[in-house]
Amino acid sequence: MSDLKPINFTRGIPAIESFPADDVIDAALAALKAHGRTILQYGAAIGFAPLVEWLAQWQGVKTNQVLTSNGSLQLVEFLCWHLVKPGTIVFTEAPTYDRTLVLLRRHRAQVIGIPLQADGPDIGALEAELKKHTPLFFYVIPDFQNPAGATCSAEKRRQIAALAEKHNFLLLEDAPYRQLRYRGREEPRLLDLAPARTLHMSSFSKLIGPGPRIGFMFGDPALISKIAEVAGDTYISPNFLAQGVAYEWCRRGLLEPQIENLKALYTPRLDACLAALRKYVPDAKATRPDGGFFVSITLPDGVQTTAVRTAAAKRNLNLADGLAFFPNGGGERFLRLPYCALTTAEIDEGIRRLADTIKEL
Amino acid sequence: MSDLKPINFTRGIPAIESFPADDVIDAALAALKAHGRTILQYGAAIGFAPLVEWLAQWQGVKTNQVLTSNGSLQLVEFLCWHLVKPGTIVFTEAPTYDRTLVLLRRHRAQVIGIPLQADGPDIGALEAELKKHTPLFFYVIPDFQNPAGATCSAEKRRQIAALAEKHNFLLLEDAPYRQLRYRGREEPRLLDLAPARTLHMSSFSKLIGPGPRIGFMFGDPALISKIAEVAGDTYISPNFLAQGVAYEWCRRGLLEPQIENLKALYTPRLDACLAALRKYVPDAKATRPDGGFFVSITLPDGVQTTAVRTAAAKRNLNLADGLAFFPNGGGERFLRLPYCALTTAEIDEGIRRLADTIKEL
The missing domain is CATH 3.40.640.10 (Type I PLP-dependent aspartate aminotransferase-like (Major domain))
Structure with missing residues (x-):
């Protein structure tokens, strides 16, 4: 195993630093x-x-x-x-x-x-x-x-x-x-x-x-x-x-300011994710969300999520399989990237590792 | 409807005064x-x-x-x-x-x-x-x-x-x-x-x-x-x-003392329930529990819980039907008496009303 710091693009969980x-x-x-x-x-x-x-x-x-x-x-x-x-x-x-x-x-x-x-x-x-x-x-x-x-x-x-x-x-x-x-x-x-x-x-x-x-x-x-x-x-x-x-x-009226805090915390993370995808994985088709927890990509032709996932684990990059999201099959090249619980530096580093993994396959 | 204070022998709920x-x-x-x-x-x-x-x-x-x-x-x-x-x-x-x-x-x-x-x-x-x-x-x-x-x-x-x-x-x-x-x-x-x-x-x-x-x-x-x-x-x-x-x-070690408090609160309520049953409804067969939340009785021959329940409601005594507790039928004369959330005075009064209801049927 790598001694790189693990980066998890697995579950859609909120950032613990966001909890009031x-x-x-x-x-x-x-x-x-x-x-x-x-x-x-x-x-x-x-x-x-x-x-x-x-x-x-x-x-x-x-x-x-x-x-x-x-x-x-x-x-x-x-x-x-x-x-x-x-x-x-x-x-x-x-x-x-x-x-x-x-x-x-x-x-x-x-x-x-x-x-x-x-x-x-x-x-x-x-x-x-x-x-x-x-x-x-x-x-x-x-x-x-x-x-x-x-x-x-x-x-x-x-x-x-x-x-x-x-x-x-x-x-x-x-x-x-x-x-x-x-x-x-x-x-x-x-x-x-x-x-x-x-x-x-x-x-x-x-x-x-x-x-x-x-x-x-x-x-x-x-x-x-x-x-x-x-x-x-x-x-x-x-x-x-x-x-x-x-x-x-x-x-106490705390929900509206909390939503503003969350937007301030998560917007740079979304931006970091989209920027890193453009920079490191330009040939993967990515969604361009305006909010929420997830960016998703379709991996380049011939690249399967399952294979990427296995190879990425060696770089301590943890990914989720795409297949479970599809009710009737498909999703072999689908990859969900939940970015909210990661810092912008982790997001950049994680997507760099993803690109390196794809190149080596 | 009666203007008597309602007494509920319905659900097995704890006494609110017991909450720590x-x-x-x-x-x-x-x-x-x-x-x-x-x-x-x-x-x-x-x-x-x-x-x-x-x-x-x-x-x-x-x-x-x-x-x-x-x-x-x-x-x-x-x-x-x-x-x-x-x-x-x-x-x-x-x-x-x-x-x-x-x-x-x-x-x-x-x-x-x-x-x-x-x-x-x-x-x-x-x-x-x-x-x-x-x-x-x-x-x-x-x-x-x-x-x-x-x-x-x-x-x-x-x-x-x-x-x-x-x-x-x-x-x-x-x-x-x-x-x-x-x-x-x-x-x-x-x-x-x-x-x-x-x-x-x-x-x-x-x-x-x-x-x-x-x-x-x-x-x-x-x-x-x-x-x-x-x-x-x-x-x-x-x-x-x-x-x-x-x-x-x-x-913090609060469970054991809380259990002692609950026993001190509920024991007189169980005793009041058993005493009132002996006093007011001596011909109903009652269980004699050593703990818990419930006494139950089998009503005297020919007296049905459903009829008692309807008649008791007129005295603001609320009872639960017995039938739902029996998986394969029966229970027509069964009556559950959850006593823990009632004071000893309410228990005595409730069972007196129960006895009066039965007498009038």
Whole structure:
């Protein structure tokens, strides 16, 4: 093994230096003093009421449209328990978030991937699949997509909303990176374009930190209430202690300045990543995200991610395979680069090692 | 409706006055100062390492035998995802914890109830069922059973362990009330009698409070590791913020004195419940628990719980139906009385109202 410092382009985790630990201490104190008996007790499956109300106000939905959970991933699981049967057809982008695919497969959904382009899902391919099947839902990550980094254009969002209406399917909009736009203009949420048929998911994992495991979903009150029933049957109530702390933190107005801090921390990292790719790997096709956690590249012709990954490990450069992001195969040359938890120097050094690895293959 | 003060004998929740809120504040401060970057980040699916080590030492198991989760109920769900297929046979006590039945049914297990007696499951009935089927596991709540209040004798525990060995099935031992013994001698854990085939579950919900949602399971390292994989696929990691707080609280030696406080708080409540039953409802057959959260009664001949429940509501006495606790029917005269969250005066008044309700039916 090399004695180079390890560099991990593996998981989409936030930078530990971004965590507002001191403010969380103050919020924890306040939460336990003001709400101790509530947040140490069992509670409603939808979550700690003051946090539910705060989230509703923040995101412009009604309180009965909100369901919180221990992280947002599990909300996909609850939706599956409520509606997915073996063989149920679900569309996702291809590539898409690998952990969602694991849950969909666990419930034996038939997953059909719609190719993702630089400006969102390929609408022609989506229309062609809709001639063959109607999915229960289309799982879309419109903002700074995981794993690709692509953002869906406003025009494509309108087309997707119209197709959902026409063919009568749900939209599962996963938007944990939406607040982290480093440049450019915010696009409308699918929730705004198709409010009756969108379940919009997000989380505090990329804003406060993942440790408190606070995810949330907004949608039609009747559907939210059914999903909440599954949640209650699974774990009685979510983590009220953590939700009380998050509520006190939000109530103090700390979320907006924290988002600004995150943008200031992560923008140079995105820029470093894009610059290093241009400099060291100019023949790899890279996405050019305006926010979020990920840049992705398609390796040059004839270069396979699996081979690069194995060779890169010898330089203490740790990469993730691309295959797991693709529901129906493909992705042999796909490589996701999560840059947020690395310094600009580490990013530059990591991509230099990547280029050296490719050259030597 | 009556203008009497409502009395709820419905859910098995702890008394809010039992929560050690001030000590939890100190623990939260210490946890965020010492471990802020770890407990605000993603972590291992098994849980926050210092808590895992503390639990292992406390309960005399190895670290690789421990899996924590957001409450213990979800551990049943993870076990089901790992091993239960539609039609898989599972034995439970009858009656048993209704929420476990919901999860078993969700996974389409075939649940067979073994009648529960005052000293544990009916071993003759268990042996008779074992001649017909071998279950994947037998779900047992040996200590101060939910909902009955019964405790399994040492002799029956040995018989159950021997039958598990002979017929090759697992024991899922759910023991959240075990630490709350108000009198009498502790019986051995199934985990001690059949260590290779027992998954022992417990939680801090009845000791610190349910709000932090900290459950845990001890068992064979290979099996624990498989269940942890399901957990990770479901929510990445459990709530590290809450686990960090619980760890700091435990590390300060606060668990043992807290258990003594809980015993001092709950023992008079159990005594008040048993005394009121003797006084007001002498012809109902009641269990005589030595600890835990529940007394249960079998209503007099010809009196149905459903009818009592409806009539009691008019006196602002809220009761739970008995039927949900029975996997294969029965329980028409069964009534669970969770007494811990009520004062001795409320318990006396509640059971007086129960007796008046029965008389008027």
